[in-house]
Amino acid sequence: MKALLSKAPGGPDSLVVEEVAAPVVGPGQLKLRVRAAAVNYPDVLIIEDKYQFKPPRPFSPGGEVAGEVVEVGEGVTGWAVGDRAIAVPGWGGMAEEIVIAAASAYRLPAGRSFVDGAALLLTYATSIHALWDRGRLEAGETLLVLGAAGGVGLAAVELGKARGARVVAAVSSEDKAAAARAAGADETLVYPRGDLDREASKALAEAFKAAVGKGGADVVYDPVGGDYAEPALRAIGWEGRYLVVGFPAGIPRLPLNLTLLKSCDVCGVFWGAFAAREPAANAAHVAELFALWDAGKIAPKVSATYPLARGGEAIAALAGRSVIGKLVVEL
Incomplete structure (x- = not known):
């Protein structure tokens, strides 16, 4: 599969697209085919080793994703291949596939695009x-x-x-x-x-x-x-x-x-940290967000989309602090 990789600390111009091995799903996990990955300020920091989390390299930025379930791990209930999901894995989203904890995933409401879904949660x-x-x-x-x-x-x-x-x-x-x-x-x-x-x-x-x-x-x-x-x-x-x-x-x-x-x-x-420590309270907030979205009181504002090969450009644009709303990388 293709992935946008950070192979050494650096700015957005240090990122490269390469073929990598597909991730392997484990117990309690879902494998998603990533359709969209939103760009957020932690992406600017994490590739420079300035964020509170420092994943081992090489890794893909992209902490917020929307996609389709392509494999369900052992012990996971309530999810099936083909279901549409959104999640905030922290990194790894700017790749064609990602493995996430099933407990961290939310079902993308019917009628909502992958682009908008990727731009909602974080x-x-x-x-x-x-x-x-x-x-x-x-x-x-x-x-x-x-x-x-x-x-x-x-x-x-x-x-x-x-x-x-x-x-x-x-x-x-x-x-x-x-x-x-x-x-x-x-x-x-x-x-x-x-x-x-x-x-x-x-x-x-x-x-x-x-x-x-x-x-x-x-x-x-x-x-x-x-x-x-x-x-x-x-x-x-x-x-x-x-x-x-x-x-x-x-x-x-x-x-x-x-x-x-x-x-x-x-x-x-x-x-x-709140979502990890108080998952029930966070889930209640997400349910309220979905209700507000349905009511037309909130809606993600995506000002531009980029292909995977230009994901570094999207991160650079956000770093320049000139962006209105969200940027999303489409796969």
Whole structure:
């Protein structure tokens, strides 16, 4: 079978497509013929050995897949050859076949494409866990979403609106602001790209405060980090919840005196660990996501697809932080 391989630490241009042996299914596992693999920020990090997981090489990036079951392992019930499935294996998805734990797979709803199915779980499951469990978002509260036109950002906007919150979307361009408004954002704010000096940081904090209103943001959803974190924290309200989701702009240092003055929480969001530790709670979230999808309240936004041979280009495009929504590699 063909696979896009990381054979040594490096950027997207270090990836190569080669023929490799097909994986062997074991007890409790499913083998999928991969039809689509979504691109996510961990793909940028994992090929450079900068992610918390470092699989042995050679390996394929692609932590989120949709495909057809071609083999069912011993002891697996409820699945048959030909069933359509989606899963988040962490890596290995940019290959023609993959073996996954049957317990981690979800049935792709009828009528949904493999491309959309591949783009659903990681972003929406992360966001629903962040907003429902860690952020305790309630109807009528104000949610500030940074990076609001990316995959997890758009998911947070849609879920915030589904929850009945007022959503303020912060983005880095007018095109991204339009995408956030199309997803339901009540207000948008365009912030500058790049490093912020002290005056620019203060100005951004004031812009955030003006956008969220006098009471401040009840919940801040931050998948960006870097110099944007402190200005967003300064715009949080009394007993607000600041959700730490990701760091494509760098790992920030927050002045903890602000948490005291605002009596606010800084909450880490690690969906993968949550799903492993609390599978029943995660399954309930996924069921809710399917219901919201059926109701038209959420929908994956795929802005471009790539063939397997150009998977490295897709990862490079995401690393450039110019992508709106999700990118998907089709096989």
